[in-house]
Amino acid sequence: DDQVVARHKALCQEILRHNRLYHRLDAPEISDAEYDQLFRELLAIEEQYPQLATPDSPSQQVGAEPVEKFSPIRHAQPMLSLRNVRNDAELRDFDHSLRTTFLARESELEYCLELKLDGLAVELTYRDGRLLQASTRGDGITGEEISENIRTIAGLPKQLQGDYPDLVDIRGEVFFDLDDFRRLNQRQSEAGLKPFANPRNAAAGSLRQLDAAVTAERPLRIFCYGIGRLEGAQPETQFGLLEAMARWGLPVNLEQTRVVRGVDAVARRYAEILDSRDNLPYEIDGMVIKINDLALQHEVGELSRSPRWAIAYKFPPRQAETV
């Protein structure tokens, strides 16, 4: 009815406005939690009224068009975004729907569990082991070319080593350690500049600099976690892929990654991470749960903007800092 259509329209406008603020200006006005809430309401309406899920609905797009100051790079394989769950019940729905609908197997699934870094997703293309180009995720299809800036990241090899493939698109998250973020904001205020709202905005702001010399002053970090194209020996599992990337010399968060079987073990690991996140030197906003077997990932496939084989289990918003 037209009340729902009006609500859907309002949600679309609010979400698209947020995407521009967030992706173009790195200056969001609403929190992730509020944004997720709007997006979930939009998805719920479109589930009920599929005719509303038109191509210009934010549910069919990821992020926003890249800003024009960088040259556009089209990703050979789209960079998908993760759906999320917020509690064990939703987690168990995710696991159950995989085991019964897509894999028609009641047996327990093996999952690879990774920390969910709250930074900026990037793609690095290595050809014959050399870093050819780097880009931001952008809207998932087309990103911004940031090769010069990416090269300033300490610990990121310009040349892979060992049994690297002829061509590989590496996906990773660029982020700031919390201490470096605080020092950067200290310098920002001393220079009379606006401090960054959070480490993610600082990483995005630092990486999407036209002048790579500015990026070079920023102690950015990166953890690699996935691939797009790969021409060469395919690892069998997600964890095997992470180990291969580490062998090639890429920074990977191996020691914080676990492979478990069954949803109960996933829930236990989530509770463990939630409990210990404050001991980490960087900000995380949840845990990423991926089917470990890469053949099963391909069997399960993708939705229009997200993998079916992965989900983000997000932390509850932090209690407002007590003054």
Ligand SMILES: NC(=O)n1nc(-c2ccco2)nc1N
């Ligand atoms: N943000 C983050 O740490 N991510 N993001 C993924 C991801 C996004 C799409 C597929 O995998 N994985 C990890 N560890």
